[in-house]
Amino acid sequence: MAMSDLQTDGTELVVLSVLAQGPQYGYAISKRVAALSDGAWSIGAGQLYPLLSKLEKAKLVSASWDEVKAEGRDEGDAGGGRRRKWYRLTAKGRQRLDQRIEAHRRATAVLERFIGGADVDAHGGVA
Amino acid sequence: MAMSDLQTDGTELVVLSVLAQGPQYGYAISKRVAALSDGAWSIGAGQLYPLLSKLEKAKLVSASWDEVKAEGRDEGDAGGGRRRKWYRLTAKGRQRLDQRIEAHRRATAVLERFIGGADVDAHGGVA
DNA sequence: TGTCGATATATCTGCATCCGATATATCTAT
DNA sequence: ATAGATATATCGGATGCAGATATATCGACA
Numbered sequence: 040m041a042m043s044d045l046q047t048d049g050t051e052l053v054v055l056s057v058l059a060q061g062p063q064y065g066y067a068i069s070k071r072v073a074a075l076s077d078g079a080w081s082i083g084a085g086q087l088y089p090l091l092s093k094l095e096k097a098k099l100v101s102a103s104w105d106e107v108k109a110e111g112r113d114e115g116d117a118g119g120g121r122r123r124k125w126y127r128l129t130a131k132g133r134q135r136l137d138q139r140i141e142a143h144r145r146a147t148a149v150l151e152r153f154i155g156g157a158d159v160d161a162h163g164g165v166a
Numbered sequence: 167m168a169m170s171d172l173q174t175d176g177t178e179l180v181v182l183s184v185l186a187q188g189p190q191y192g193y194a195i196s197k198r199v200a201a202l203s204d205g206a207w208s209i210g211a212g213q214l215y216p217l218l219s220k221l222e223k224a225k226l227v228s229a230s231w232d233e234v235k236a237e238g239r240d241e242g243d244a245g246g247g248r249r250r251k252w253y254r255l256t257a258k259g260r261q262r263l264d265q266r267i268e269a270h271r272r273a274t275a276v277l278e279r280f281i282g283g284a285d286v287d288a289h290g291g292v293a
Numbered sequence: 294t295g296t297c298g299a300t301a302t303a304t305c306t307g308c309a310t311c312c313g314a315t316a317t318a319t320c321t322a323t
Numbered sequence: 324a325t326a327g328a329t330a331t332a333t334c335g336g337a338t339g340c341a342g343a344t345a346t347a348t349c350g351a352c353a
Contacts, residue, residue, distance in 0.1 A: 049277075050311085056280035066330050075283075076276045083312050088332055121319060122330060140281050147274060149203045150176075153183035154267050156202075177340085193301050210341055215303055248348060249301060 050082060050090060052143060055128065055136040058100060062127040065091055091126060099132035177209060177217060179270060182255065182263040185227060189254040192218055218253060226259035 057063060057071050069082045094100045105123045128136070184190060184198050196209045221227045232250045255263070 053277070053280050056283060060283050064330080065332095075279055079272075079276055084331075085312055085314080085333080086310085089310095092332090124331070143277070143281070145206075149206055150180070150270070152202055153180050154270075156183060156187050191301080192303095211302075212304080212306095212341055212343080213339085216339095219303090251302070 050086060051094070052136070052139045053080070054082070054087070054090060054094070055099070055132060055139065058126060058128045059133065059136055062125050064105075064123040064125050066123075068126075094132065095126070097131075098129055099135050100126045101129055102126050177213060178221070179263070179266045180207070181209070181214070181217060181221070182226070182259060182266065185253060185255045186260065186263055189252050191232075191250040191252050193250075195253075221259065222253070224258075225256055226262050227253045228256055229253050 053072060054068060057068050057075075063071065065084075065087055069084070069087055072080055072082050091100070091102070095102050102124055105121075105125055180199060181195060184195050184202075190198065192211075192214055196211070196214055199207055199209050218227070218229070222229050229251055232248075232252055
């Protein structure tokens with residue numbers, strides 16, 4: 040296992056986490072990421088949709104287009120455009136998420152060993 | 167700022183951390199990473215040397231070849247091959263390391279918000 | 294003496310990912 | 324009518340990862 044545990048698709052972990060809180064459609068996912076991170080993170084469309092496709096092919100999520108009420112729309116949702124594709128986590132996706140969370144915690148713990156050593160001002164000469 | 171804060175060269179952070187504990191040459195750095203991570207991580211030569219070159223060009227580290235004692239070698243070092251290139255952290259490199267550490271801590275804190283939500287079994291149907 | 298494995302540095306290259314740009318279309322508000 | 328937000332999707336340049344390859348020295352063992 041190479042160093043890449045630190046990174047290997049951090050986006051996947053975040054998207055899977057959002058989906059663990061309930062079904063969402065793509066655009067809402069990107070908004071949720073921005074909101075939960077206070078604008079610090081953003082997932083662009085060019086990254087999100089390929090990722091969702093990949094997750095769908097891997098059966099980590101299942102997807103379905105919603106019924107479009109062309110007119111009507113009596114409900115109070117001020118919501119936007121139609122043609123929404125909803126994604127929900129599969130059991131397999133939930134397992135993957137748990138794996139990724141555990142891998143992340145392990146990687147963070149290991150990294151702390153490196154950082155901990157570096158935090159202390161323990162070096163001699165600085166050129 | 168995109169999601170890539172989570173990753174953006176985790177290798178650089180690790181190498182800089184190792185160098186913060188004192189000057190090292192390339193091969194020793196890769197061994198130290200393996201040792202400190204209990205073999206969980208490894209930095210291949212194909213990744214390490216280009217990175218060290220990059221860090222040197224960016225003046226984050228300074229490098230110098232050691233004097234080779236062709237014969238002699240009275241000291242007790244059982245050490246291996248010659249032609250060692252030693253790297254040491256510069257002041258600029260130390261600053262970069264501190265930045266990277268802080269960025270990592272921020273990113274980890276944000277990620278915990280996502281994971282924290284996902285940790286709780288708070289989703290409805292699993293397909 | 295001869296060969297093997299470890300030490301040591303370095304480049305090349307295939308693959309995947311990141312993410313800005315582009316395309317299309319609908320809905321809301323002014 | 325026009326602009327901006329909503330919504331999905333693909334393309335392509337830039338970058339990074341990591342295995343393969345190349346070269347050379349040193350210690351150990353038969």
